[in-house]
Amino acid sequence: MSTIVYWFRNDLRLGDNPGFKEACASANYLLPIYIHPNSNDDLTSWGFPRFARHSREFLQQSLHELRHQLITQGSTLLEFNGKPAEVFQLLGKQAPFDTIYCEQIQAPEELAEVNVIKNLGFNIRQFWQSSMLDPKDLPFDLREMPDVFTKFRQEVERRNLFYVEPISTPDHIPPLPLMSIATKLKEGLFAKQVESLFNGGELSALAHIDQYFESRLPDTYKQTRNQLIGMDYSSKFSPWLAFGCCSSRTIAQKLKNYESTYGANDGTYWLWFELLWRDYFRFLHFKYGIKRYRPQGLVDKVLNSFDEKKFQQWTSGCTGEDFIDAGMRELQETGFLSNRMRQVVASFWIYDMKGDWRAGAAWFESQLVDYDVYSNQGNWLYIAGRGTDPRGGRPFNVKKQAQDHDPDGAYRSKWLNAP
Structure with missing residues (x-):
């Protein structure tokens, strides 16, 4: 009987989440968790908090919605505070598990976290799932990718690479393992509400994306993207993308469907162009890694x-x-x-x-x-x-x-x- 821990990181969604879907397919018992790192409460070396109020509020909303989605399917989300390695050591004593599944994040701090967990003897499977394009589809090894974005874009366009098809939400989420563990849930931790342009969570993300396309705003995106006031001059997809409440592949699919219905234009191309910039910055981490830091x-x-x-x-x-x-x-x-x-x-x-x-x-x-x-x-x-x-x-x-x-x-x- 296989017990898997799914560690949500910057992928706070159930849809188009390959790692989570594979965990559901492979596990008899599944324990979904989120870990709030202690570093979020630290001051930077410049003397200010590393994780300020707007991100905290958006994260709280996103986790609340994710937990609600899991509860409706017979599961839940457990939240912990601390170093990931210490959390997994605690979990291993209370609810023995076989493997940790999680999103791959190719940045120094996140890679170091995973290495510490591996060095403690835990099995961990990482899934690269934050880009619009699959690195395996690119016409070059990422360690030899073009340095300049224009050359990178031209190589992608020459091969008509547009996006990877998103995958569906799991049909079934395995039950929770039997366990006895004291967890510090974060409900109400940031009870003081702040005014925000955005509401966190996967459902909010999908609603915003649908509204953006239904309003025909992609048509004017190139003309309006440098404006400064209002909600409609740009897509405003970025908060949900940053926390993984939606995937760039889901947005690219919506964009492709939009072009099939209304036709492609400068605005729709420029939206894809910006998603490609996002991929480019991600892929550069495979080539230069910690040198970028x-x-x-x-x-x-x-x-x-x-x-x-x-x-x-x-x-x-x-x-x-x-x-x-x-x-x-x-x-x-x-x-x-x-x-x-x-x-x-x-x-x-x-x-x-x-x-x-x-x-x-x-x-x-x-x-x-x-x-x-x-x-x-x-x-x-x-x-x-x-x-x-x-x-x-x-x-x-x-x-x-x-x-x-x-x-x-x-x-x-x-x-x-x-x-």
Whole structure:
């Protein structure tokens, strides 16, 4: 009789979850768990919490919904706090199991967690399931993939690779094993509600995706994607993708079906293009791994210094540059920022304030409701000129950006005059 633990990580969904579906097919008894790492409560080396309020709220909602889905099928979700290896040691004493199934996350901290678990003698099976494309379908080994995105995209398009078909939700979830264990469930831990643009969970994700396509918003995506105010100028898929409440393959399938019905256009292509960027940042981790997390990144050049006073000015939106200050206040208030503003405020911190890019990346990790380890690291390396882009950095002219994207000052007025 096989007992399997399914460890949910950044894949908080039942649909299009290959690892979870295989666990259901292989187990007589299945124990679904989620582990809140202690590091989420730590302060970063820059002196602020690593996991801020908007992400905590979204995570709470997502786990609540996931647990409800599991309960309706005769199971549940158990939540633990601590180091994964210690949690599995505790579980092994209380409810002996054969194997741990989980999502593969190709980033240094997450890989180190898995290695510690393996070194304790646990069997663990990892499933790569966070990209739109399957690495096995690519025309190159990931360790030899093109460094530059344009070359990567051209190789993908030349072979007409669009997405991998998503898989269905399991028909049956095996029962829980008999166990006697004290678990600290997180229900109500973040009882203080905060205003949010997004509601976490798989059902909320699917509802948002359906509404986006039903409203015919893909048609105008390319024209509106650099706007700054409102919900409809961009897809807003990113929070649900970041926590794995939906998969990029599910979105790509919806997009393909949309094109079959209404026809392809620049907007639908650009949506796929952005999903491909997301894949690209993921796949680069197989080639460069921990090198992407060195202070210098992939390029040996002098780092900017860290000035705490300047950093406080930047994070609080008190730099004196109104376009930047509006963006930083929006980020702190909502946990979200348009892609355009993310690039502009990051550039300002690195090139105008001469700040250490690592502190900026850590602030985004703390504040963004849609923080994703691959994309955050990739984009900050890209702006700082420490990644694979051959142009050596992306400084933005703030005055020009404000004139191009906020000519009437509406965005600045909204956030600088907010109560």
